[in-house]
Amino acid sequence: MESETKVKVKALPQCTRCQGSLVMDREHDLVTGLALPVLLCVNCGCRTPLMKHPAPLYRN
Numbered sequence: 001m002e003s004e005t006k007v008k009v010k011a012l013p014q015c016t017r018c019q020g021s022l023v024m025d026r027e028h029d030l031v032t033g034l035a036l037p038v039l040l041c042v043n044c045g046c047r048t049p050l051m052k053h054p055a056p057l058y059r060n
């Protein structure tokens with residue numbers, strides 16, 4: 001049987017630049033009251049937005 005050690009696991013996203021580990025983070029815009037979930041690379045610090053448009057912090 002062939003080795004499957006190099007199969008990528010979707011549940012653990014990696015940085016597209018440095019292959020570092022990504023953690024969930026959220027950016028807040030206190031002026032507009034919107035929050036945007038992002039994936040933060042713990043290695044190079046780059047951020048990848050999970051959503052194209054930020055969502056409101058509070059629901060009316």
Ligand SMILES: [Zn+2]
Binds near residue numbers: 017041043
């Ligand atoms: Zn990175």
